[in-house]
Amino acid sequence: MVQIPKQQPAQPSAALEAVSAGPVAPAGPARGAVPTSADVARLAGVSRATVSYVLNNTSAVRISEPTRRRVREAAKELGYVPHAAARSLRAGHTRIVLMPTPEVPVGPLYSGFLNELQWALSRLDYTVVQYGSVGLGGEDAARAWAELRPVAVLAPVAMGPDGIGILKRSGAKVVITLGPDPVAGTHALIMDHxxxxxxxxxxxxxxxxxxxxxxxxxxxxxxxxxxxxxxxxxxxxxxxxxxxxxxxxxxxxxxxxxxxxxxxxxxxxxxxxxxxxxxxxxxxxxxxxxxxxxxxxxxxxxxxxxxxxxxxxxxxxLPSGEELAGLVDRLVRDPAAAPEVRDVLVASTVPREST
Amino acid sequence: MVQIPKQQPAQPSAALEAVSAGPVAPAGPARGAVPTSADVARLAGVSRATVSYVLNNTSAVRISEPTRRRVREAAKELGYVPHAAARSLRAGHTRIVLMPTPEVPVGPLYSGFLNELQWALSRLDYTVVQYGSVGLGGEDAARAWAELRPVAVLAPVAMGPDGIGILKRSGAKVVITLGPDPVAGTHALIMDHxxxxxxxxxxxxxxxxxxxxxxxxxxxxxxxxxxxxxxxxxxxxxxxxxxxxxxxxxxxxxxxxxxxxxxxxxxxxxxxxxxxxxxxxxxxxxxxxxxxxxxxxxxxxxxxxxxxxxxxxxxxxLPSGEELAGLVDRLVRDPAAAPEVRDVLVASTVPREST
Incomplete structure (x- = not known):
């Protein structure tokens, strides 16, 4: 059996991978401990970097299909889950899109809109997180939100230009305000009641x-x-x-x-x-x-x-969730785009018998 | 002016802090760059570790009030926000409590319950995150959720014992299922319709x-x-x-x-x-x-x-949000507690004229 060193260098080459890809080692994590990528590497008989490449679907490195399969099986057997935080530290941001949790009970119209948007963003591989800003003012809320390093934020107008600046300086590529007025320097979906x-x-x-x-x-x-x-x-x-x-x-x-x-x-x-x-x-x-x-x-x-x-x-x-998700995705890919301001609320009368 | 080295050792002593606590240095982050704790340290004239201790409210290290104030002011001036991900890498988990986003429009009763719970957990200093599991089965949803390293999860029963195992092995201290039946080995709030x-x-x-x-x-x-x-x-x-x-x-x-x-x-x-x-x-x-x-x-x-x-x-x-938030907090502090199973849905008839 090939002896796998506990820690592999951070930058493996294809050759290193070929060497380290041996038979499955029996070692698992200690009972009760959270399994790490090192445990997966040991069990699959590959380097930690290979584990990272396989589980993050990196295409830059050529890794054989049997090796990929072995890594995935080892991860499954150990119950290993990559750490979103670690990934976000490398990338500078996450795939998180933050939306404010409504602080008042919202009607079926608006909650249907939020639901649809959430589905549409998930289909584009974003993680949608609704985050309350309970008891926090504009800038405090922005600081709390920024800690999650979202890649995009749908923010209430009340967050203000300073709060939006905090989010952007923390790595958010896109901030889109939702509300009655635009905020200078960022995208806005105008909902003018x-x-x-x-x-x-x-x-x-x-x-x-x-x-x-x-x-x-x-x-x-x-x-x-x-x-x-x-x-x-x-x-x-x-x-x-x-x-x-x-x-x-x-x-x-x-x-x-x-x-x-x-x-x-x-x-x-x-x-x-x-x-x-x-x-x-x-x-x-x-x-x-x-x-x-x-x-x-x-x-x-x-x-x-x-x-x-x-x-x-x-x-x-209101616009369809799919339409809005597409806008978020386009702006994430083009964060330098000029601020877009869109009027999205359309009101029309439905006359019946009570007037 | 005291020259502050760019990188300080990770473990400062009170003496080191006293040395590095000089007057405010003029250097800020490069234009457009995300400010780091090193930038705050430079501006405040303290070590990076001191910045970390102050902004994380660590009480283990004695730091004078004027120094604390200088650090906070520097952080504010630069727009520096600590990185939740980095903190969670150190702690092994975050202060995040995950709740599933309802996949169907829920009525005012249940959405009021979720809102109240969210407020109550926020007051206990948790970050409540509603997370969709759109198109994911039980274990896949658990793996996606586990990536955020939540400290506690309110999970649907459909997640199953394997999914719950994944969450626990990834560091979740508490998993509480919400649904009609308990899941062996974890806490349950039984809502029996x-x-x-x-x-x-x-x-x-x-x-x-x-x-x-x-x-x-x-x-x-x-x-x-x-x-x-x-x-x-x-x-x-x-x-x-x-x-x-x-x-x-x-x-x-x-x-x-x-x-x-x-x-x-x-x-x-x-x-x-x-x-x-x-x-x-x-x-x-x-x-x-x-x-x-x-x-x-x-x-x-x-x-x-x-x-x-x-x-x-x-x-x-349904139980009050405050009551349930208290339960979550108690179980986070005592993760070895035996599984608690509570019947929480109480139904009573309100007779009026239609029957």
Missing amino acids: REVGRAAGAHLLARGHRRVGVVMPREEGLDMFALPRLAGVQESGAQVVRLPLAYEEDDAARAAAHLRELGLDAVFAYNDEYAMLLMRALQDAGADIPGEVAVIGADDLMLGRLLRPRLSTVRID | REVGRAAGAHLLARGHRRVGVVMPREEGLDMFALPRLAGVQESGAQVVRLPLAYEEDDAARAAAHLRELGLDAVFAYNDEYAMLLMRALQDAGADIPGEVAVIGADDLMLGRLLRPRLSTVRID
Whole structure:
């Protein structure tokens, strides 16, 4: 049996590989110890570098198929897994794409979008990691994120130019912001929720409604969507009154009474779920919809079609996950590309019976 | 000015630190290069090891507060971020807790649970990473996950004992499965959805309904919840008919007609959303609820309270995120603890007007 030295030089040649490729050695890792590439090398009878070349699918070095097979079998037998961290130390970055974990419960539309994107990036061999930034400000979040050495980051606009600079200096090749505005010097997918309010406002005006209540959820964290939606309704030229509303039946009864006292003739209800809540309260109080008050939601959820009267809504289209994954991949390969800014949120009215 | 050598020995003493702690040197990293701890050391006028001790908050070495401050300021000025990978290579694992990204859209209940858990773990200084296992089988997923060297993993039961072995041999101190059954040799949080079906079945029987349709969503990925819920209704002693149902209005009209033909007197509708869909189809077809057909959902969503008749449902309680985060932390500190198996899903009926 060929005696395999415990540690092989870091740069093997094809000749060295031929010498070290002997029969399988019996030695395994100590019981309970994490198996290392040295253990795999010993068991497969090859050098550690050969193990690394085989398991990382390096094509630069010619290694015979039987040797490759022996290495893979030894790795499997020992339960050896390459260390992503070690790989990333060599490469300067990982194949990780970081996405922020939403800090508020997001609807089926946005979570479907995130899911699809995750699948599409995985198919391109990226590791998608959702990372919370709980309790951290912009730059602190950026520093925490940068520790993982992601190759690309989909960042909230709130991270700001300084945070984005931290990520880039730590090796991120691509930072794409998601939000209402671009951040100078980096790519941006603009999701402008004013479009949603503008579509709702224009629809209500076209149907002859002038005095419009706009639901503002009292739940924390929703202002980032609710404020631009409100601004959009205001821009449409309607006369606007804010209607704060918690997602509970008592507060809906109160809001329904209040909007009838004010004599409003329409409501843009933030989204379909708040619309369903408020519509029920209005109906329980005897209001005719849309005769006395028209109601429009947003998001085009199934539930709107099931209500009577059927709920008018604003449909929101986002880019497909595949499209966005392709963009990330293209920018990773061309990190010097000029900042791309894309408007990705498209809003369109779905008129039904409630307006 | 004290000249700081580029590379310091790995093990500094307090004396060495005192020597190297000179005034701030002007040198920064080359333009565009990723700043390293050597750059921070040069700027702060200390050794690299001191930089490491300060930024990792090591208490084993005494370092004066002014020195600590100088290091932190230099790191901030240069935009230096420690490399999680390098730290994990030293420690053998990271502070990462891996959770599987749900592969199907999950309802507000489960996503709220995951959100809360994420916050609670972050407060305990863990980095929570949601990781997809798209298109990977049990062991392949385990190998992909193991590359990140997580300290703890919340794993789906489908990962199996071999997958869990791979994770443990790669240094994970804790693997906790989430699912209907425990996996031998590791901790388990049992979420037994048969409880949900049992509660629904018992409620319907108590109200005199014997012939029960059970909605089976046609949407992919939901069988892992739907099958045990069905089994639970069967265990309750009711006479059960499966009702396949896609989440769309046409299929709901078809299912409603079918269940009336069969003369079923009740439906357990999988969850509140499918219940709303089917109830609307039954009402549109002129069926009296609950006179002709009783309907019960699950999840206790707000929408059930807004329907007329108000929807009976099964409320599901899961442990608080804080409680579960505490368990993870305790097990990380005591990785030799005997496997803990906890039943965490509690189901209770919320009777309203639809049954």
